[in-house]
Amino acid sequence: MHELGIAEQLLSLTLRHAEDAGAEAVTRLNIVVGEFSSIVDSSLQFYWGMIAEGTIAEQAELHFTYIPGKLRCEGCGVEFLFREFDGACPSCGSVRVHMSDGDQFQLESIEIKGPGDHDDNPED
Amino acid sequence: MTTTRKINVEEKILSANDRIAQDIRQQLADAGVFAINIMASPGAGKTSLILRTVEALKGEMRIAAVDGDVVPVDVEKIATQGIQVELINTGGNCHLDANMMASVMPRLDLSGIDLLIVENIGNLICPAGFDLGTDARIVIASVPEGDDKPYKYPAMYKGADVLLLNKIDYLSLQDFDVEYFRRGVEALNEGVTFFPVSCRTGEGLDAWFDWLRQRVREKRATVAQAK
Numbered sequence: 001m002h003e004l005g006i007a008e009q010l011l012s013l014t015l016r017h018a019e020d021a022g023a024e025a026v027t028r029l030n031i032v033v034g035e036f037s038s039i040v041d042s043s044l045q046f047y048w049g050m051i052a053e054g055t056i057a058e059q060a061e062l063h064f065t066y067i068p069g070k071l072r073c074e075g076c077g078v079e080f081l082f083r084e085f086d087g088a089c090p091s092c093g094s095v096r097v098h099m100s101d102g103d104q105f106q107l108e109s110i111e112i113k114g115p116g117d118h119d120d121n122p123e124d
Numbered sequence: 125m126t127t128t129r130k131i132n133v134e135e136k137i138l139s140a141n142d143r144i145a146q147d148i149r150q151q152l153a154d155a156g157v158f159a160i161n162i163m164a165s166p167g168a169g170k171t172s173l174i175l176r177t178v179e180a181l182k183g184e185m186r187i188a189a190v191d192g193d194v195v196p197v198d199v200e201k202i203a204t205q206g207i208q209v210e211l212i213n214t215g216g217n218c219h220l221d222a223n224m225m226a227s228v229m230p231r232l233d234l235s236g237i238d239l240l241i242v243e244n245i246g247n248l249i250c251p252a253g254f255d256l257g258t259d260a261r262i263v264i265a266s267v268p269e270g271d272d273k274p275y276k277y278p279a280m281y282k283g284a285d286v287l288l289l290n291k292i293d294y295l296s297l298q299d300f301d302v303e304y305f306r307r308g309v310e311a312l313n314e315g316v317t318f319f320p321v322s323c324r325t326g327e328g329l330d331a332w333f334d335w336l337r338q339r340v341r342e343k344r345a346t347v348a349q350a351k
Binding site: 005006009010012013014017018021023024027031035036037069071082085086087088095097098099103105106107108109110111112113114115 | 134
């Protein structure tokens, strides 16, 4: 159920930007998900099919870039993966560590089809 | 001609939720109401903590509660304390969001409330992402759940303003390394306010009550100053 509410917010965000750009269709959403953000999995694509039906974004493919959670040691400065953390820095043993990456949960960009006077290639 | 192009958005996906939460925060600020969002896994002691808190503080401040649940069992328990309790029937949803919270706001007489307690749905994953417009996010962990929870559910611990470790009366019965638990939390959320408590024996609760008293006083003072 969690993904349904997220899919709705994602759709309204997508449609707002797509309509502003005069899109005829949205082909792809590029979503960045950090390990420390809300949990999102493939069921989001499933809900997308349900809630985006009948909109210009119904055929859009959801593309996720996962960012692993990372911590940085205040003792030796090394950055390491949260999943390697077991109460202390794996390198020097310091307990003074803090979150350094993995907090993202955002719609980075969308790819649209529409009238335009230039041939932007989305791969550029 | 038709072209394909990429549009940069770079917006938080939950920005719609956050905007509604901001409206709620403003309503609470205008009225000088201090609001807390209580989150925990099922059975960690959300309702027990609320009952203890209301019992201790209802003589000195006006309290109302909002309860997210499918069945009104907890609402009825809390209502026995003689305070207003509003149910948000979540229909099986796994968390409260700002929109659900907004739907219950008109039923609350904010001018007659000092402390608003929101009991979120028992879940350690989903509620973390959704700001409800409250002043403080309270996470309750409990000893029987084990000391590794911050390592497994980082999102919940990362966003907490206050962390209560409940059921400390079980510490002697179980291998629970409080320091290991705290290091996991501190890595995600440095300097988080921490209260070890037992809702059963009452141990440690006075520090939590004092923290709440202080916050409620400060919030009320901001409105008194503005007038």
